[in-house]
Amino acid sequence: MSRRYSALALFRNSLTGNRDWDPVWRSPEPKPRYDVVIIGGGGHGLATAYHLARDFGVPRVAVLEKGWIGGGNTGRNTTIVRSDYYYPASTAFFDRSVTLYERLSRELNFNIMFSQRGMLTVAHSRAELDWQRRLVNAAQLAGVDLETVTAAEARRLCPILNDSSGMRHPIVGGMLQRRAGTVRHDAVVWGYARAADRLGVDIVQNCEVTGIDRDAVSGAVTSVRTSRGVIGCGKVGVAVAGHSSVLADMAGFRLPLRSFSLQAFVSEPLKPVLDIVVSSAVLGVYASQSDKGGLVVGGNADPYASYAQRGNMPAAEAVAAGLVELIPAFSRVRLLRQWAGIVDYAHDSSPILGLSPVPNLYLNCGWGGGGFKAIPAGGETFAHTIATGEPHPLIRAFSLDRFRSLALVDEAAAAGIEH
Amino acid sequence: MLSIDCPHCGQRDETEFVCGGEAPTGRPPPDASDDIWTDYLFGNANPRGPVHERWLHAFGCRRWLAVERDTVTHRILSVRDFADAIGHRP
Structure with missing residues (x-):
């Protein structure tokens, strides 16, 4: 039976009392090692894993979530999607996200119920x-x-x-x-989780990261310690919103976030x-x-x-x-x-995306109250950044290094309100 | 609702106060590296747990206070006048 969601699938499954639907994602035991470990099973983490597998063919990808997927800010926001920002870097990024949202239901074969009501x-x-x-x-x-x-x-x-x-x-x-x-936020989580799972991504829930191990010489990330054991990794993407400072502390650096x-x-x-x-x-x-x-x-x-x-x-x-x-x-x-x-805010209320001071550890944080609307573009650009080691052109302005060079993207004055 | 025990005014609701953020670490020397200045200007410990903060009793004695507060439980662990906390009582 086709695993695709459709009116026909609804009809067929209704004949058997809706008992034969496949689980939307597997719940695998974590493997000892992955090419890429994404910490944080929210919208950004799952979308990143999906794009890593789909666009870059990364064979072994895991998403580690300390609770249940979508139980953090992706399930706690007010589901609004918009791109009315001020600075060119912001409008380019967030409008890309709205555009991706517009076709996401079809792409994921999962109705995210994007209601463009204005x-x-x-x-x-x-x-x-x-x-x-x-x-x-x-x-x-x-x-x-x-x-x-x-x-x-x-x-x-x-x-x-x-x-x-x-x-x-x-x-x-x-x-x-x-x-x-507005978009149905749970559907975004489940849609990306299902699509990533079918591309072979391991989604591991109830798996809290408690430490990050680094190579003594190069300083690069080698493994993450979790509540379900040590997991070796080539690269790590951190997409944990309000807890980004906690993860950065494990890796030995500080972030300009509150x-x-x-x-x-x-x-x-x-x-x-x-x-x-x-x-x-x-x-x-x-x-x-x-x-x-x-x-x-x-x-x-x-x-x-x-x-x-x-x-x-x-x-x-x-x-x-x-x-x-x-x-x-x-x-x-x-x-x-x-x-x-x-929610984690940087001084200029713009996100912090891309490289970190630690080799092979990448950042997707600083979304403040505006991370939900950014999920599709956040996943697309973060996957590119992790896979190639170079920031995606859409996120270059949002590097951690902008605080050192004082090239802030000051949407703090522009936004006025979190949403 | 936080209830902060101002050393001058007594127990007051959080709406009388303005949070001034994490208490600063020492100001670096002018010739310190860009990395050190960047961290001083923008970096935060942002801990999950006890944190040292500055709070202004804006609608009270208008003194800056040194408050130790737990960011998970919201328990106020200690409150002192900021001048006392840094040993600069005028």
Whole structure:
């Protein structure tokens, strides 16, 4: 029976009570040695393994995950995909990612449910309008489909927005990316895991890396120590988001990263009421409505370093207050769930990708609150970097070395809000 | 909600404070290498566990405090006035 997912496969399996589906991925015992070990079974790690096997034919690849795949930030984000960045290096990379997302369902034969419903970022002052216009101009020069909208257009796109009559900072306009939208995050994990597994990648869950061994002479990585034994490796790719500093410490170097809790919230299910992603940097909040009807809400990170995946009340209160100011109709909606992911921020809020100070150890980190949208391009470029030993052209600007040369890509000022 | 025991004001909620990040290590000499300056300017220990931080009691005594805090449990391990912590009481 074909292992391909299709309407016919659904029909055939329904005849046998859906008992004959193949497992989506194997659960192999780790081998003693791999050509490439990817640490971190999130979207980036799995996408990297997939591209290593598919594009570069690396025969023995393992993804080591300390918990279950997609249980970290890939399962904790608010699923928004967009490319409305400012600097050319950022727009080129993130727009590549949106483009890859657009064809990912077909490529992986797994429905990732990319809903390109558009994302509206409202502006609350003349100064913010000017800034948005500058951002839109930069994005359009880079070929990104970002546009400005008037206050009336913003209300037409999202009729339940605050009508501004009682607003301290009224909505005076906004910007819109029509190709932006939401993706089913678990499907991205499972889709990449299934595709990588079928190319021979070993996905090893419940396998926590506890140490990194280096050659005494060359300094190169030789093996990783894990909760399931020592695993030899030619190269190591680290894609562990908020815990990147912990892994770097095992390898004997420091990173310009700080880890924070970033909270997200889901409300009780509502009838369809919000068919666009709406965001306000001034109010520090953004929201969309899931297919199940729940409002998916996010805001700014908790303002101090944390490895606790839960967040604290003041940040939750700020998000709730911002949401009610943006859309007063939501004031009586009850939140159903709250959680946090640990996000790692560099000083310029741009990712750190490519080579590390340790030979044969490669970095995919510093995504802050924006790693989910970057998964397809992150995997594609990280695989290229690991396989060839040279940074992919799309990620050269995001090297760790940029801090030494002071060539920062300062999206910190440009982003305004994590999402 | 963190509750920080300010040595001047007593037990206060985290919303009165501003976190100033990891306490700095010593400033390198001007002729130190670029690697040392890069690490001083941008590097972080960013530990999973106890960390030494600076916190400003912005809506209180406005003193900078040296706070030792666990980044996993969020337990506050010690709080001192920053001037006392670095031995520079004016």
